[in-house]
Amino acid sequence: xxxxxxxxxxxAGRMFGGFARRDQRTKGQLYLRGLMLDGKRKSMQPEAERxxxxx
Numbered sequence: 001x002x003x004x005x006x007x008x009x010x011x012a013g014r015m016f017g018g019f020a021r022r023d024q025r026t027k028g029q030l031y032l033r034g035l036m037l038d039g040k041r042k043s044m045q046p047e048a049e050r051x052x053x054x055x
Contacts, residue, residue, distance in 0.1 A: 008032055 009029060016028035034047030041047075048054060 005033075008036065 012025070012029035012032055015032075016025045019025050019028065030051060030053065031047070034051050035042055037047070037050045039046055039050055
């Protein structure tokens with residue numbers, strides 16, 4: 001996953017760069033990373049567990 005991180009960060013920057021708040025941009029990037037990880041369920045709790053963050 002580390003090799004795709006710069007690509008995701010660049011995409012997230014373009015996608016969420018217009019958001020006024022930094023926390024929204026950060027959460028958007030986390031969400032994209034969570035969608036790309038292995039796992040069948042793409043809801044908040046399973047994604048947070050895979051990313052090892054609090055949902």
